[in-house]
Amino acid sequence: MEALDPRILEALDFLPNYLGQHVILSVSALALGLGISLPLALWGTRAPRLCWFLLTTASVIQTIPSLALLALFYPLLLALSLLTNSIFGIGFSALGFLPSLLALALYSMLPILRNTVTGILGVDPAVKEAAQGVGMTPIQSLFRIELPLALPVIMAGVRTAAVWVIGTATLATTVGQTSLGNYIFTGLQTQNWILVLFGCVAAALLALVVDQLLAIAERVLGRRRRERVIGAVITLGALLFAASLTPLARGQDDYVVGAKGFAEQYILASLIEQRLNAAGLTASTRGNLGSAVVFNALRAGDVDLYVDYTGTIWTNYMRRSDTGTREFVFEEMREWLDATHNIGVLGALGFENAYALAMRRDRAEELGIRTIDDLAVHARNLVVGGDLEIFSRPEWAALIAAYGLVFGEERTMQPTFMYPAVVGGDVDVITAFSSDGRIALYDLLVLEDPRQAIPPYDAVLLTAPQRAGDLALSTALGPLIEAIDIEKMREANLSVSRENNQLTQEEAARRLWQSIAAN
Numbered sequence: 001m002e003a004l005d006p007r008i009l010e011a012l013d014f015l016p017n018y019l020g021q022h023v024i025l026s027v028s029a030l031a032l033g034l035g036i037s038l039p040l041a042l043w044g045t046r047a048p049r050l051c052w053f054l055l056t057t058a059s060v061i062q063t064i065p066s067l068a069l070l071a072l073f074y075p076l077l078l079a080l081s082l083l084t085n086s087i088f089g090i091g092f093s094a095l096g097f098l099p100s101l102l103a104l105a106l107y108s109m110l111p112i113l114r115n116t117v118t119g120i121l122g123v124d125p126a127v128k129e130a131a132q133g134v135g136m137t138p139i140q141s142l143f144r145i146e147l148p149l150a151l152p153v154i155m156a157g158v159r160t161a162a163v164w165v166i167g168t169a170t171l172a173t174t175v176g177q178t179s180l181g182n183y184i185f186t187g188l189q190t191q192n193w194i195l196v197l198f199g200c201v202a203a204a205l206l207a208l209v210v211d212q213l214l215a216i217a218e219r220v221l222g223r224r225r226r227e228r229v230i231g232a233v234i235t236l237g238a239l240l241f242a243a244s245l246t247p248l249a250r251g252q253d254d255y256v257v258g259a260k261g262f263a264e265q266y267i268l269a270s271l272i273e274q275r276l277n278a279a280g281l282t283a284s285t286r287g288n289l290g291s292a293v294v295f296n297a298l299r300a301g302d303v304d305l306y307v308d309y310t311g312t313i314w315t316n317y318m319r320r321s322d323t324g325t326r327e328f329v330f331e332e333m334r335e336w337l338d339a340t341h342n343i344g345v346l347g348a349l350g351f352e353n354a355y356a357l358a359m360r361r362d363r364a365e366e367l368g369i370r371t372i373d374d375l376a377v378h379a380r381n382l383v384v385g386g387d388l389e390i391f392s393r394p395e396w397a398a399l400i401a402a403y404g405l406v407f408g409e410e411r412t413m414q415p416t417f418m419y420p421a422v423v424g425g426d427v428d429v430i431t432a433f434s435s436d437g438r439i440a441l442y443d444l445l446v447l448e449d450p451r452q453a454i455p456p457y458d459a460v461l462l463t464a465p466q467r468a469g470d471l472a473l474s475t476a477l478g479p480l481i482e483a484i485d486i487e488k489m490r491e492a493n494l495s496v497s498r499e500n501n502q503l504t505q506e507e508a509a510r511r512l513w514q515s516i517a518a519n
Helices: 006-044 048-063 066-088 097-121 125-133 138-175 181-190 193-221 225-245 263-278 291-300 310-317 326-341 361-367 372-381 394-403 415-423 471-480 486-495 505-518
Strands: 254-260 282-289 305-309 344-352 355-360 383-386 409-412 429-433 444-446 458-463
Touching: 006 048, 006 097, 006 138, 006 181, 006 193, 048 097, 066 097, 066 138, 066 291, 097 138, 125 138, 138 181, 138 193, 138 282, 181 193, 181 263, 181 282, 181 415, 254 263, 254 291, 263 282, 263 305, 263 471, 263 486, 263 505, 282 291, 291 305, 291 310, 305 310, 305 344, 310 326, 310 394, 310 458, 326 344, 326 458, 344 471, 344 486, 355 361, 355 372, 355 415, 361 444, 372 394, 383 415, 415 429, 429 444, 458 471, 471 505, 486 505
Parallel strands: 254 282, 254 305, 383 409, 383 429
Antiparallel strands: 305 458, 344 458, 355 429, 355 444
C-alpha cells in the first residue's frame, strides 16, 4: 500500500488543534453576538427610532472588510492593555483570541438583529390583541406569544450568522489566532495546494454541520417549555466549557515564536521552535502575522521572539531615509530598539533578505536593462507586480524618489503568484526577495541598485523586553547566529515552494539545522 502524501499527513496532524481553536472562537463569537443582539433587537421592536439606529449601525459594520476590522481591533486593544497596565498594573493579551472574538461578534449581529426584529414585528396584530385580552402584560405577551411565533425567523438569522462567523474566522489567523485559516494562509505562501484545499473543505464542512445542529436546536426549542430550558442549559454549559478551554493566559516558562506570513518566516520560526524544544524549553509558534502586528506583539510581550530584517526596522519604525553599511545600520537599529522599546537583539542570522526588482532574463536583455537606472527609462511601458504591502512601504517611496520610476501599471498580489506572473509575462517586473530560491529556479535577473536606495536587510533575531538577559534562550539559539548564509536560506525556501518536490516547513527547518550543524 502506497504511503500517504506527507502534505496530507501534515494537514491531518494539525487538524485537532486548528479545528478545535476554530470551533471555540466561532462558538464564543456567535454566543457573544447573540447575547448582545437579541436584547437590543427586543428593545428595538418597542422603540422604532432605536431599531433604525441599530440596523443601520450593524449594516455599516457589515460593509467594513473583515480583514480590516480584525486588524483594527489589535492596536485598539493593545492601547487599552497598556493603559490598564499603567493605571491598575493589570494588562491582557491583545493578540489572537480577543480581537478575533470582538470582530466576529460584530459581524454576527446584523442577521440576528434583522431577523429578530422582522420576526417579532411580523406577528399577527390580532394575536397580540388576544394576548392583551386575556390579561397578559406586554412582557408576558413578548415571551409567551411573540417570541415563540417568531422563533423560526430568528433561528434563520442565527444560522446565517453562524455560517458567516465560521467562514470569516479563517481570517483570524492574521492577528495570531489559530484557526482553519492557518491551512489556507500557509498553503498559499508555500504553494501547498493540499493545505489550501484542506482548510477550505474543513471550514465548509464545519459550517454545514453547525447549520444542521442549529436546525435541530430550533426544532427542540419549539416543542415545550421544559425542553427549551434543557436546551438553554446545554447550550450555556457548552459555551462555558469552550470558554474554559480558551488559552487566555500562558505560563512564563512558555516561549511564543512570532512569524510573518511568508515561507521563509515559517521555516525560521519552525527552526527556532525546534531548537528551543531540543533544549528542554516549551515553545510554540504564532504565524501569518503582519509586519506591524508582530512587531507590536513583541513590544507588548504577546510573543517572545521573532526574526525581522534590519531594513524593515530602519524604514518602517525608525523612519530613517538615509542608509549606510550593514554594520552601521545594524548597530543603529540595535541601539534604537533597546532605548525606545527595550527590545533585545540576539544577533544577525548571517543572510540578507532584501527587496529587489527582478525581471525575466530574456525580457531584460531585450530591453537592455541591467540596473534600476536602465529600468526607469522603460518603466512607463511596463507593468510591475508587488506583494501586498510594498507599494505603501517607505522602501518603495525611496525607490521612486531615487530613480524617478513611473510604471504603466502597478499590480498587487500574493508573493506566491509574483514569480509565475513574471515568468508568464503577466507582469514585466516584480519586487522579489533576495533570499528566495525561485530567483534562480526561474532564471530571473535581479536589477542592480547603484544609488543604494534600498537599505541592508540582514535577518536579525529580536527578543521581547521580558526576555532580556534570558540565558536559556541565548544558549539554545546561539548556534543560529551568523550560521545561515544566503545559499542555505535560498535552498530552504525553495524546498517548500517547488512543485512536485515539496517539503513541510518542519522538515525544511530540520534540514536547515542539519546543514548548520554540519559546518
